[in-house]
Amino acid sequence: MHIKFLKFLVDPATKEPLHLEIIKRDGDLIESGVLKSTADEYPIVRGVPRFSGYKFDPYVASFGYQWKKWSKVQFESENVGQPMQGHTLRMWERITGVQSDLSQQVVLDIGCGSGRFIEIARRKGAGVIGIDYSRAVEAAAENFSDDPDVCVCQADVLRLPIKPSSIDGAFSIGVLHHTPSPFEGIQEAYCTIEPGGWLAISVYGKGGYYDFPSVQAWRRLFNFLWPLFKHYPPLLYSYATVYGLRPIAFLPFFGKAVRLFLPFVKLPDIRWSLLDTFDSITPSYQSAHESYEVFQWLKKCGFVNIEPTDWGFTSYRGAKPS
Numbered sequence: 001m002h003i004k005f006l007k008f009l010v011d012p013a014t015k016e017p018l019h020l021e022i023i024k025r026d027g028d029l030i031e032s033g034v035l036k037s038t039a040d041e042y043p044i045v046r047g048v049p050r051f052s053g054y055k056f057d058p059y060v061a062s063f064g065y066q067w068k069k070w071s072k073v074q075f076e077s078e079n080v081g082q083p084m085q086g087h088t089l090r091m092w093e094r095i096t097g098v099q100s101d102l103s104q105q106v107v108l109d110i111g112c113g114s115g116r117f118i119e120i121a122r123r124k125g126a127g128v129i130g131i132d133y134s135r136a137v138e139a140a141a142e143n144f145s146d147d148p149d150v151c152v153c154q155a156d157v158l159r160l161p162i163k164p165s166s167i168d169g170a171f172s173i174g175v176l177h178h179t180p181s182p183f184e185g186i187q188e189a190y191c192t193i194e195p196g197g198w199l200a201i202s203v204y205g206k207g208g209y210y211d212f213p214s215v216q217a218w219r220r221l222f223n224f225l226w227p228l229f230k231h232y233p234p235l236l237y238s239y240a241t242v243y244g245l246r247p248i249a250f251l252p253f254f255g256k257a258v259r260l261f262l263p264f265v266k267l268p269d270i271r272w273s274l275l276d277t278f279d280s281i282t283p284s285y286q287s288a289h290e291s292y293e294v295f296q297w298l299k300k301c302g303f304v305n306i307e308p309t310d311w312g313f314t315s316y317r318g319a320k321p322s
Contacts, residue, residue: 001029001030001044001047001048001049001151001152001153002028002029002030002148002149002151003020003025003028003029003030004028004148005129005151006018006020007163007166008106008129008151008162008163008166008167009035009049009153009161009162009163010037010161010162010163010164011037011039011040011042011161012051012052012155012156012159012160012161013039013040013159014037014038014039015163015164016037016038016039017037017163018035018036018037018042019035019036019037020033020034020035020036021033021034021035021036023044028148029047029148030044030047031044031046031047032044032045032046032047035049042161046138046141047141047145047152048137048138048141048152048153048154049151049153049154049155049161050153050154051153051154051155051156051159051161052133052154052155052156052159053133053134053135053154053155053156054154060133060134060135060284061134061226061230061231062226062231062234062278062282062283062284063113063132063133063134063135063136063178063283064134064135064136064138065230065231066136066231066275066278066279066282067113067114067134067135067136067139067140068114068135068136068138068139070114070271070274070275071114071139071142071143072114072143073271073272073275074087074088074116074272074275075088075115075116075119075143076088076089076116076119076120076123077119079269082269083267083268083269084267084268084269084272088116088117088119088120089120091173091311092117092120092121092171092173093120094309094310094311094315095171095173095200095201095202095309095311095315095317096169096171096198096200096317097198097200097309097317098124098169098198098200100124101124101125102121102124102125102126102168102169103124103125103126104125105125105126105127105168105169106126106127106128106129106166106167106168107121107126107127107128107129107167107168107169107170107171108128108129108130108131108160108162108167108169108170108171108189108192108193109121109128109129109130109131109170109171109172110131110157110160110170110171110172110175110176110185110189111131111132111133111157111172111173111174111175111176111178112130112131112132112136112137112140112152113132113136113139113140114136114139114140114143115130115139115140115143115144115150115152117171117173118130118140118143118144118150119143121171122144122147122149122150126149126168126169127149127150127151128149128150128151129150129151129152129153129162129167130150130151130152130153131153131155131157131160131161131162132152132153132154132155132157133154133155133156133157134154135154137152137153137154140152157172157175157176157179157185157188158179158180158181158184158185158188159188160188160189160191160192162191162192163192164191164192165191165192165193165194165195166192166194167192167193167194167197168193168194168197168198169193169197169198169199169200170189170192170193170197170198170199170200171199171200171201172185172189172199172200172201172202173200173201173202174202174203174204175203176201176203177203177204177210177285177286177287177288177289178283178284178285178286179285180285182203182287182289182297183297183300183301186199186201186297186298186301187301189201190301190302190303190320193320194320195320195321195322196319196320196321196322197319197320198317198318198319198320199298199303199317199318199319199320200309200315200316200317201294201298201315201316201317202309202311202312202314202315203287203288203289203294203314203315204286204287204288204289204314205288205289205290205291205312205313205314206288206289206290206314207288208288208312209263209265209280210280210286210288211288212260212263214260214261214262214263215263215280215281216286218234218237218263218281219280219281219282219283219286221233222234222237222281222282223282223284226282231282234278234281234282235278237277237281238264238274238277238278238281239274241262241263241264241277242264242265242270242273242274242277243270245258245259245262245264246264246266246270246273249264249266250266263277263280263281264277265277265280289314290314291308291313291314293314294314294315294316295308295316298316298318302320302321303318303319303320304318304319304320304321305318305319306318
């Protein structure tokens with residue numbers, strides 16, 4: 001963590017400023033230390049402030065595993081000349097609506113995983129604070145270890161450790177549906193954004209692949225098995241379906257029938273298919289929503305100029321009144 005990000009961090013429970021005690025540093029980069037408030041203290045381990053989730057939590061165990069295994073599969077820089085080239089960039093731009101330069105801005109990635117969208121925001125010139133509850137922060141911190149304009153924090157997205165009204169903009173893409181309360185996540189985001197700032201979100205839509213009864217059934221089974229067998233059953237399932245059934249998935253009727261019972265994600269790049277299949281059948285929480293429901297979340301929080309994006313029907317962006 002670069003020391004310049006300290007001014008953005010607060011105690012997630014009380015929102016009071018934090019005092020930093022440095023244990024090890026490399027110039028302005030803090031490798032280890034303790035962040036203290038009057039209520040609590042939070043360690044900095046391997047350059048990552050740890051506000052929650054540092055100890056093992058089965059709620060996010062699958063995310064920690066998948067983002068360490070496939071840490072850069074979805075990065076734009078890793079897909080040049082590959083079948084999915086441009087996908088992450090298009091997704092981010094169409095959901096956020098940001099086409100312009102973001103120099104001099106600091107933006108928040110709520111649920112950053114290993115950092116695929118951090119990379120895009122950095123290309124736009126923004127400084128980025130990435131928040132994730134899982135051990136995906138280890139992969140994200142490693143991916144941006146040489147970038148002083150990225151700060152990765154391990155924290156609960158429903159209790160953000162970010163100073164109120166301090167962030168220029170925020171985005172949460174494919175994350176809040178993996179929490180007990182997506183609405184609370186948007187409330188927290190609203191608090192951190194400065195007046196006139198923006199928020200963009202995208203969650204799973206009702207009736208889509210992630211809402212299939214078969215996907216939910218396999219997910220419940222693998223969640224039941226996880227304490228004993230860890231990631232091995234869903235990993236085996238992902239490889240078996242993607243490699244075994246992907247070649248016939250393009251058949252008009254048979255392929256579709258098979259995927260009703262043995263669901264998997266069908267994408268041009270087999271690495272993406274493996275990652276997204278594993279991602280669909282392992283989370284503890286996985287909800288799906290209606291378009292109007294998502295619109296109401298933003299409206300109730302106080303956002304204005306709310307508009308849908310052209311990336312699915314449950315992606316919206318809005319602005320905090322200035």
